[in-house]
Amino acid sequence: MSLFFIVSTLLTISIVVWLLIFIDAKLGLQKINRLEDEPVAQDGPLVSIIVAARNEEKAVRKSLQSQFLQSYHHLEWILVNDRSTDNTPNIMNERQSANKNVNVIHITDLPLGWLGKNHALFVGAKQARGELLLFTDADVLFHKEAIGKAIHYFIKHELDHLTAAPNLRGQRIWLNSFIAFFMFGFSYFKRPWLANNPRSKVGIGIGAFNLVRKEAYEKLGTHEVIKMRPDDDLMLGKKMKEKGFKHRMITALTLLEVEWYSTLKEALIGLEKNTFAGLHYRVSMVLFAIFGVFVSQVLPFLTLFAFDRTLITLSIGNIVLLGMIYSMIIKRMTNYSPWMFLLFPFTAILFIYSIIRACFLTFMRGGIIWRGTKYRLKDLRDNKA
Structure with missing residues (x-):
């Protein structure tokens, strides 16, 4: 040959x-909606925003500030400091002192059989009072209407889980080209549009924005079912869809922003x-x-x-x-x-x-x-x- x-x-x-x-x-x-096209919910259920952070002093302050400026006001925050050795705990404590709707949890030990972030989110969710839980990373910047639009979309479609793709921002051309290629590969390999097909078992979760109904999250088995998955965000959506919960994926490119990594080496x-x-x-x-x-x-x-x-x-x-x-x-x-x-x-x-x-x-x-x-x-x- x-x-x-x-x-x-x-x-x-x-x-x-x-x-x-x-x-x-x-x-x-064509089946992936844009969150930007949604109206803003003026009223709705209590949303518990759960942020787990380990040594995130460079990003967490700005992220939290963008969350506190949301036009949707029925919110509470569960901030989980996961064994940080930098200034992250102090930043979180400052937020708690300034806002009565903020509860800070400090984790000092990691139990066997858990990844740190997964355990921190699990602990935070146990303290949440909201009907809806929003799991988000400590470096995400929120446009003031992001959560209000997401709540409107969530309620309109009677969802159990909603995940939103943010704008991934880079600083240099080679890093940006790598991010673009990663999104290209992720899209054709994972086919995220199938998350919006009720007949498909494909589910997607994105760490920047995983909004889930607390009742469905508990029926799923909480983060305990994915406690050793480093791709916890993706697996949360996957498990929700597999269990038959109503699930959708959207984009929010002008409403959510993350500096994925600051250099190509970090990526x-x-x-x-x-x-x-x-x-x-x-x-x-x-x-x-x-x-x-x-x-x-x-x-x-x-x-x-x-x-x-x-x-x-x-x-x-x-x-x-x-x-x-x-x-x-x-x-x-x-x-x-x-x-x-x-x-x-x-x-x-x-x-x-x-x-x-x-x-x-x-x-x-x-x-x-x-x-x-x-x-x-x-x-x-x-x-x-």
């Missing part, structure tokens, strides 16, 4: 796959904790992901310079489809320019490197290190359900 036959076959299969993905994404993205380090989890802790899935990304997203840019008309034609077909899908997803799921596609082959290689790096370090360390705490790979695998 010649190398030409193998490469041309791979490129042909890739074109077919991208064509199917294009059709799927074209139809699916690579951050992905260490959940890359292997996202591939179900299986080496076969890791190898398949590396091979798949290379063949479908790097190889066409290499064979574009081949001295064969067939390979060049197949390469152009792949690149055109890639560009169309990339543009469609980026314009709908981010605030980035589709022109980031010019850096696509380089960020694809960088993404492959991030997969290899994360999985290699997980094996070498015998687990993951997250927020200064090490969690054994064996324990993570035993609790991956």
